[in-house]
Amino acid sequence: MSGAATARGALDADRHAVGRDDSNIVLRDVSKFYGDVLGVNRVDLVIEPGITSLVGPNGSGKSTLMNLLAGLLRPTRGEISILGLPVTRPQDLFHRFGYCTQYDSFPRGATGWQFVFSYLLLHGLDRGEAERLTARALERVGLARSAHRRIAGYSKGMRQRIKLAQAIAHRPQIMVLDEPLNGLDPMVRAETIELFRQLAGEGQHVLISSHILHEVDLLSDRVILISNGYIVAEGEVPGMRAEVEEVREQPLQVFVRCDRPQWLAGRAFELDHVTEVQLHDDGGGLHLRTRDADRFLRLVAELVAEGGVEVEAVGPADSDLQAVYRYLVHEEEEPS
């Protein structure tokens, strides 16, 4: 047997010795394919209590990863355990796990109160306890006064918050929240971030996703960067920033999938910081190298706004930390 295998065995033994698997979210070599389409690939992660942010461009695999954690998707390969529990046993898992999905949908006709309360009953709580927890959850997300209105009449931000209330109402130890800050106005956003801090302060796991790095870097204990289905970095933000600053001057490769790549290539060449453009063989996009990604992406945004081109996807062409980080940092300067 090779030395690596031995080391791996020792590592596993060590994990069990300190009980890490029983208090963490653990993914081992997890991949998910949708037919031929890659969702996430070879993810190895141990997520500890506190606030962890999963950050990556749209389509990078954040929701896929979260759905895998909740057992709504099944991994093509690999294993997942949460607090030592397999995700295939909802009867154990969901007493301790709350999930706020990205789906903006609700049981038809429900009021905010009914929505939270009725699913709490399914946890096996008696009515009194369920009422108490419903009131508390609605209070925490600031919806107590709108509780008896129908969700169908809620604003986008209120719908985000009622989903959040539903996910945390049964006081789970682990909260997985898919883009929970999306659609919130600045005031509410600040309150919601404060709520995450409180929850994490109570010793819970809060895993939140975002496609905007600066939205979450300051509130997180840890950030996981994901791009094109791969985890490209994991750790504390200051460390990442330092690593990235060193190579800031290097050109960045960007890809764009769009309906008029040739035309876009022409426009891109007018910019002096674009050094190289390559059209995709299928005629559905292009790759380019730029020393000023921010300005290029701003140009793309303008062209889209003018209706000059329809863009299907834009992202860093390389999945290394620098590329992804710089791409994500760009997004913070763009009002999304």
Add this chain to the structure above:
Amino acid sequence: MTVARDAVARGGRDWALLARQVGGLVRLELRRLLLTRRAVILGLASAVPVAIVLLVGSIPIDGQTVLERFGNRTVYETIFETVFLGAILFFGCLYVFFNLFRGEILERSLHYLLLVPLRRELVVAAKYLAAVAAVALLFAASTVFSYMLIYLPVGFSGAIEDLTAGPGGRHLVAYLGVTLLACIGYGALFTLVGMVFRNPIIPAGALYVWEMLHFLLPPALKKLSVIHYLKGMLPVPLSDGPFAVVVEPPPVAVSVLGLLGLAAVVLTVTALIIRRMEIRYTED
């Protein structure tokens, strides 16, 4: 710590907890079924047999109502077999049970049920039970009301006498049993169909043709239809016409156990499917 968590912490299986969870889901589903548009449509459907019996029992043609001319038992049996069993029970069950899961997939609310601490098999069982209760309640009411109307020609005291001393009571129980078993059997089948198919037209259409033409089937294949067992339990024998392949109706016990067994098998398949199911919603 909440009650639920204590139970888990103890590690034991807590039957009271489980009963509260399943009970909660049954009630949630019942409310969804009985207090929404679905209930209105079902209510209208279940009113149809009542209206038909009322018509044939109250409007005289040449001085006689249809009930009086052909005999109230034969007329009721005919209406029950053709209208109720032949259409309303089938399509009523299709409407409710097909949407049990498909409706939640289309509305993108199914994931909420898969994120509660309850085995997915029990989610299927609870939703199915609630739907059987709701549908059977409405259709049983329809059966009772429509049956009572066949006594229009003989009046109240005649009705009481037939129900208590005559065969009327036994017949009514048979009709109610068929109604309930139809909900159980068709309900299970359509729950499965709704789990697997996005569009019910082809599977339900095929099943409907199969069921309606069952009288032409050879005896061995008859045993593979739901309606064969249901019809075997009907109290008044009617002819299926000159082309029918006539067989002895199965004993009632066989029919009851057969339909319950069918429902159990179909629900087990459904449970196996939901266990492996992924929530994507995108395909819909």
